[in-house]
Amino acid sequence: MKFLKEIRRRRDEKRAYKDSKRIQQLSQRTEYLVDENSPPSVREAFRSIKVALSVAVPKTEGGKAIFVASAYPYAGKTMVAVNLASMFALSNLKVVIVDVDMRRGQIAKFFRATHKKGLSEYLSGQISYEDTVRVSPINENLSYIACGTHPPRPYELLESDQMKELIERLRKEYDYVIIDTPPILILSDALAVAPYTDGAVIVARHETTYLRDIERELELLRFAKVNVLGAIVNGYKDARRQREHDGYSYYYDSARKSK
Ligand SMILES: Nc1ncnc2c1ncn2[C@@H]1O[C@H](COP(=O)(O)OP(=O)(O)O)[C@@H](O)[C@H]1O
Numbered sequence: 355m356k357f358l359k360e361i362r363r364r365r366d367e368k369r370a371y372k373d374s375k376r377i378q379q380l381s382q383r384t385e386y387l388v389d390e391n392s393p394p395s396v397r398e399a400f401r402s403i404k405v406a407l408s409v410a411v412p413k414t415e416g417g418k419a420i421f422v423a424s425a426y427p428y429a430g431k432t433m434v435a436v437n438l439a440s441m442f443a444l445s446n447l448k449v450v451i452v453d454v455d456m457r458r459g460q461i462a463k464f465f466r467a468t469h470k471k472g473l474s475e476y477l478s479g480q481i482s483y484e485d486t487v488r489v490s491p492i493n494e495n496l497s498y499i500a501c502g503t504h505p506p507r508p509y510e511l512l513e514s515d516q517m518k519e520l521i522e523r524l525r526k527e528y529d530y531v532i533i534d535t536p537p538i539l540i541l542s543d544a545l546a547v548a549p550y551t552d553g554a555v556i557v558a559r560h561e562t563t564y565l566r567d568i569e570r571e572l573e574l575l576r577f578a579k580v581n582v583l584g585a586i587v588n589g590y591k592d593a594r595r596q597r598e599h600d601g602y603s604y605y606y607d608s609a610r611k612s613k
């Protein structure tokens with residue numbers, strides 16, 4: 355018995371250590387951009403997500419608007435949104451990423467720019483459309499709208515007619531409008547924008563996101579009548595090979611259950 359207890363104690367200690375390491379790693383935000391030096395499996399994963407998504411989004415007049423969601427922070431939404439947008443841009447499609455996370459937006463950081471003078475200033479009538487949409491330094495097909503300065507009531511700005519009209523205008527000028535959002539189980543802000551899009555892709559992080567949280571997220575999205583296009587599992591580790599599978603896997607659900 356003593357022996358068993360000792361094994362359990364050591365296992366718990368190891369687990370606690372691993373958890374604390376993981377939390378430390380997760381809370382350090384870095385801006386990861388896939389390029390020609392990235393491992394082929396990572397590039398391939400994004401390519402297949404791109405292909406699956408172009409099939410999953412119903413055909414629309416003008417550009418397609420995709421909403422990238424997750425239950426909680428650190429799932430990898432922003433990283434996925436930027437790299438997905440960049441993949442579309444590389445195949446000569448015009449893409450714009452909109453940073454709807456008006457409290458903790460990170461998109462501008464990817465392009466070494468300031469988040470100030472972005473969506474919140476545009477929606478409150480302080481800057482023009484031309485000053486709001488910026489071309490990214492990495493690809494001229496890729497533009498972005500930074501989140502702007504944290505406004506007092508983001509939800510009200512996001513559900514306004516100006517936001518609806520902005521997305522309509524972007525759809526006319528771009529092939530893809532990728533919307534990066536705040537975590538849906540913490541803030542309802544993103545749901546204000548959801549009806550203006552063609553559907554959501556949910557991002558979950560392997561061994562970090564709980565199934566019950568994904569279920570609550572799906573419930574919320576369905577309640578808001580959002581078409582769920584599929585899910586991306588970020589940081590997938592192959593259990594058999596016990597190593598990082600370089601990243602991502604995509605589960606394509608083609609809005610089967612969400613309708
Ligand atoms: N597959 C991955 N492997 C390693 N680090 C990752 C991976 N995905 C995301 N990260 C890192 O985790 C942190 C959180 O990711 P982020 O995209 O900001 O999540 P979210 O937008 O959902 O809060 C960032 O530092 C990001 O670079």
Ligand SMILES: [Mg+2]
Nearest residue numbers: 431432455460
């Ligand atoms: Mg984010």
